[in-house]
Amino acid sequence: MRHQGFLLKPLLGMPDKDRTIKDFGKQWLRYPDNEGYYGSLELFSNIISPFLRTDDIKDCRVAEIGSGTGRIVNMLLDSGVQHIVAVEPSDSFAVLVRNIQNSGKVTCLNITGDRLPAYGNLDYIFSIGVLHHITDPKPVVEAAFKALRPGGHFWVWLYGKEGNESYLALIKPLRILTRKLPHLVLASLVWLIYHPLNLYIRLCHRFPLPLREYLFSIFAKMSPEKRKLIIYDQLNPAYAKYYTKKEAIKLLEDGGFVNVRIHHRHGYSWTVIGTKPDPSNEPKRN
Numbered sequence: 001m002r003h004q005g006f007l008l009k010p011l012l013g014m015p016d017k018d019r020t021i022k023d024f025g026k027q028w029l030r031y032p033d034n035e036g037y038y039g040s041l042e043l044f045s046n047i048i049s050p051f052l053r054t055d056d057i058k059d060c061r062v063a064e065i066g067s068g069t070g071r072i073v074n075m076l077l078d079s080g081v082q083h084i085v086a087v088e089p090s091d092s093f094a095v096l097v098r099n100i101q102n103s104g105k106v107t108c109l110n111i112t113g114d115r116l117p118a119y120g121n122l123d124y125i126f127s128i129g130v131l132h133h134i135t136d137p138k139p140v141v142e143a144a145f146k147a148l149r150p151g152g153h154f155w156v157w158l159y160g161k162e163g164n165e166s167y168l169a170l171i172k173p174l175r176i177l178t179r180k181l182p183h184l185v186l187a188s189l190v191w192l193i194y195h196p197l198n199l200y201i202r203l204c205h206r207f208p209l210p211l212r213e214y215l216f217s218i219f220a221k222m223s224p225e226k227r228k229l230i231i232y233d234q235l236n237p238a239y240a241k242y243y244t245k246k247e248a249i250k251l252l253e254d255g256g257f258v259n260v261r262i263h264h265r266h267g268y269s270w271t272v273i274g275t276k277p278d279p280s281n282e283p284k285r286n
């Protein structure tokens with residue numbers, strides 16, 4: 001048992017929901033910066049398309065659930081939002097507060113998403129790469145519903161199942177081990193994967209290999225450090241669910257959202273947006 005901290009994370013036995021938050025806390029304390037394309041408005045425009053443009057959220061009141069190091073918070077600020085509520089439950093809360101560029105426009109809350117206050121006046125809530133790491137996301141979706149104004153929108157990005165079949169055949173068995181590895185061992189494994197992956201990207205130029213679209217449009221634009229972080233981020237979290245299209249739509253519809261629209265982003269993930277019903281817009285019955 002004394003060697004558990006070296007060979008395996010000393011968190012085994014903890015429920016997945018708590019472990020995920022602990023894992024992310026440590027991850028962001030180790031990788032706190034948002035440099036280059038990884039933290040850019042160019043990437044944000046790509047993430048929120050095709051349903052939104054940065055102009056659409058100008059002067060809006062927004063929240064982000066699961067803010068990590070604050071990279072999306074800063075992208076939202078660069079897009080000109082009026083005010084942001086940034087929710088981050090992990091120990092990386094300190095990193096989030098430190099990284100925020102305009103703290104006068106941001107309220108940071110060190111809570112889980114299900115405890116987001118029911119403001120009832122937000123125009124948009126974003127949750128990017130978060131709900132697929134939560135074992136029971138329903139209370140988070142319900143909290144988002146209550147925090148939005150009628151007619152407000154919940155915008156979610158999730159890992160997808162469709163389009164990821166070959167990747168999942170590889171990553172799922174690998175993650176059984178890697179999610180238990182302590183930082184130094186995992187970081188060494190990432191280093192070992194990094195070079196063959198760069199070779200794979202070169203092969204994608206010649207052959208239509210799996211994940212080609214994502215690797216070209218996003219991954220290849222990242223710095224070497226951020227490429228390594230993305231690999232680490234795939235292997236580290238205790239819990240990760242890959243959503244089917246049907247499950248992704250149901251997640252928002254079950255929370256009361258209407259007009260749920262979905263986009264298969266770069267062939268490997270889901271962008272989902274739903275609207276909180278606005279009774280004042282419903283046609284009146286005679």
Ligand SMILES: C[S@@+](CC[C@H](N)C(=O)[O-])C[C@H]1O[C@@H](n2cnc3c(N)ncnc32)[C@H](O)[C@@H]1O
Pocket residue numbers: 020021024025065066067068069070071072087088089090092111112113114127128129130133134140233
């Ligand atoms: C992959 S990171 C995404 C961070 C950020 N949205 C981004 O794209 O840079 C997922 C984040 O969700 C947070 N998280 C995990 N469980 C959560 C929960 N129940 N409520 C809110 N956030 C949670 C983690 O601590 C982590 O910072």
